[in-house]
Amino acid sequence: MTSDELYQRDREWHPPAFTPDYKTSVTRSPRLAMLSLQASESELTGPTFGQCDIDPIDSDLINNYAKTGDPIGERIIVHGRVLDENAQPVPNTLVEIWQANAGGRYRHKMDTYLAAIDPNFGGCGRTLTDENGYYAFRTVKPGAYPWRNWVNNWRPAHIHISVFGTAFAQRLITQMYFEGDPLIAKCPIVNTIPDSRAIDQLVAALDLNATVPFDSIAYKFDIILRGHRSTFFENRPEGN
Amino acid sequence: MAQPLNYLKETASQTAGPYVHIGLAPGDAGFNIYANELGRDIIGPNAKGTRIKVTGTVRDGTGAPVKDVLIEVWQANAAGIYPGKGDVEDGFRGWGRVISDFETGEFTFETIKPGAVKNQNNQIMAPHLNLWLVARGINVGLNTRMYFGDEAMANAADPVLNLIEQTQRRDTLIARAGRTNYHFDICLQGDEETVFFDV
Ligand SMILES: [Fe+2]
Numbered sequence: 001m002t003s004d005e006l007y008q009r010d011r012e013w014h015p016p017a018f019t020p021d022y023k024t025s026v027t028r029s030p031r032l033a034m035l036s037l038q039a040s041e042s043e044l045t046g047p048t049f050g051q052c053d054i055d056p057i058d059s060d061l062i063n064n065y066a067k068t069g070d071p072i073g074e075r076i077i078v079h080g081r082v083l084d085e086n087a088q089p090v091p092n093t094l095v096e097i098w099q100a101n102a103g104g105r106y107r108h109k110m111d112t113y114l115a116a117i118d119p120n121f122g123g124c125g126r127t128l129t130d131e132n133g134y135y136a137f138r139t140v141k142p143g144a145y146p147w148r149n150w151v152n153n154w155r156p157a158h159i160h161i162s163v164f165g166t167a168f169a170q171r172l173i174t175q176m177y178f179e180g181d182p183l184i185a186k187c188p189i190v191n192t193i194p195d196s197r198a199i200d201q202l203v204a205a206l207d208l209n210a211t212v213p214f215d216s217i218a219y220k221f222d223i224i225l226r227g228h229r230s231t232f233f234e235n236r237p238e239g240n
Numbered sequence: 241m242a243q244p245l246n247y248l249k250e251t252a253s254q255t256a257g258p259y260v261h262i263g264l265a266p267g268d269a270g271f272n273i274y275a276n277e278l279g280r281d282i283i284g285p286n287a288k289g290t291r292i293k294v295t296g297t298v299r300d301g302t303g304a305p306v307k308d309v310l311i312e313v314w315q316a317n318a319a320g321i322y323p324g325k326g327d328v329e330d331g332f333r334g335w336g337r338v339i340s341d342f343e344t345g346e347f348t349f350e351t352i353k354p355g356a357v358k359n360q361n362n363q364i365m366a367p368h369l370n371l372w373l374v375a376r377g378i379n380v381g382l383n384t385r386m387y388f389g390d391e392a393m394a395n396a397a398d399p400v401l402n403l404i405e406q407t408q409r410r411d412t413l414i415a416r417a418g419r420t421n422y423h424f425d426i427c428l429q430g431d432e433e434t435v436f437f438d439v
Contacts, residue, residue: 005360007247009438014253015379022255024377027301028428034438035403040359042370042385043439045322046314047335053278065273085248094278098263108259109270110308110342122273124263160256160263168314169439171372173381175254189255192379198252224248 004044006169006226007085015192022188023149043169049094049128058126061099061139065122072118073102073140075216078176078204081133082163085227089133095223096126096162097137104143104155113145138216141178149188156183156190165225176221177203253381256374260310261339268339282313282351284331289318289352294386294415294422297345298373301429305345309375311338313349315368320355353388359399366394366401368413373426383437386424389417409435 017029037043057064062071078097082090100106100123103115107123121140129135144154158175165171177184184190184203193199201224210218261269267277298306313336316322323334338349354367369386387395395401401410412434415424426434 010250011438013249017379019379022377022379025255025379026377027304028306028375028377029301029379030382030433030436031301031429032433032435034436035400036438037400037403038360039439040365041316041322041325041357042314042365042368043383045324047333048324049278053276055275058274065271083248085250087246087248096263098259106259106262107269107271108262110258122262122266122271124266124273126274126278160254160260162256162263168370168372169383171312171381172251172253173256173260173374174251175257192254193252195252198249201249201251202254224251226250227247 004167005039005229006044006167007229009226013195013198015194019192022192025192039169044167046164046166046168046170048092048166049164050092051128054126054128059135059137061122061125061137064125066120069120071101071121071140073121075138076141077136077138077210077212077216077218078159078221079134079136079207079210079218080204080221080223082129082135082165082223082225083133084165084225088227089129089131090165090225091129091131091133093129093166094126094164095129095135096124097139097159098124099139099142099159100145102140102143104145115143115145144183153188154183154186156181156187161223163223163225167226170225172223172225174202174223178219179203179206253379255376255379256310256381258308258376260308260374264310265337265339279312279335279337282315282333282336282349284329284333286329287317287332287352288329289355290420291350292353292420292422293348293350294369294424295346295348296415296424296426297347298340298375298426298428299430303430305340306375306428307340307342307345309340309347309373311347312336312372313338313351314370314372315351316354316357318352318355320357322357356394361399363399364394364397366391366398371426378428382428383439384426384434385413385437386422387414388422389414404435
């Protein structure tokens, strides 16, 4: 009873391509229907990564770019599990994050926001989940930042997250928000998602149990990837 | 009421945004942080097969180049074997990351031409690269394929290309072939809209 195939992606749960309140999507959204495929090895295999690809310090954004001291900002731990839709852990999968600094400024040559660059903060990290699907990052809480969608929009504090899984068709990029942020409800990018339960799933919960007393506050964020389908009865003999 | 199914829901996608390079290609964002940036080398030093270079541009619905796109490539080796499915050359990852030029929007990458792979029904698929596109304004990463213009026979028999009802749209997935170079433009929208897959 095994199968490499995945549950279909719930396209009513994900944002549609064309979301005019997020203006950039207007000209970047395909208008024709996607072609639905039975997945093959091309979609059901995917790249794998090992500890030799990364460095342990890569998951510590407080230290991984520090030059003269610690970065400014609220020290946080972001931790959780990568699971699939069957609630099975996804072990040894690459999780990459990127974010603005505490002032809301990105270290990117195209970001010109007036908030200061933090000389001790790069803003990216990566790690592999352990055998139980756990991951953890240490960083500073990113600041909100302005952008011109309407004349005066502000992104809620967020961390961008990229995850692989085992199949190229599980590939996912999303954004994690912080519990209690009033900007979440006002964000046109958040609101590309039609179902409020799917939005709630992007909001990390304050996790006092995981805080380090007198050091770092913690947020818990689980990431769910597409699940694998079980095949109980074969229609065709193997290889036909 | 029936019993609850208790499946979890896949985490909803959000756009990669304009600063995707910070996370996935920090050298291109303008700073060095990792000793080893992932995705810079698709094939490694020992790959067999024909070395090729692919260039192209991703265009939006107005025809303007998308200058902040990130594309991931996933491919089999020259024998048609995906890493993880069988023995491949030492160092062959089959996966890479490509970004467009911030000024021109053109992307370029080097790899080897993959071999044909069979699908789940044992039909031979023509050689192809699997591509996944993310950028500001793209809410869910887009899956597509690049086939090779000098594989006319194989392409004509390809079970995926043949699924495309409007036959002229099959050409949106076929790269124009030079001697060792291929050119492949991707249109997000408009008359030439590329075929994207729900897989
Ligand atoms: Fe952002």
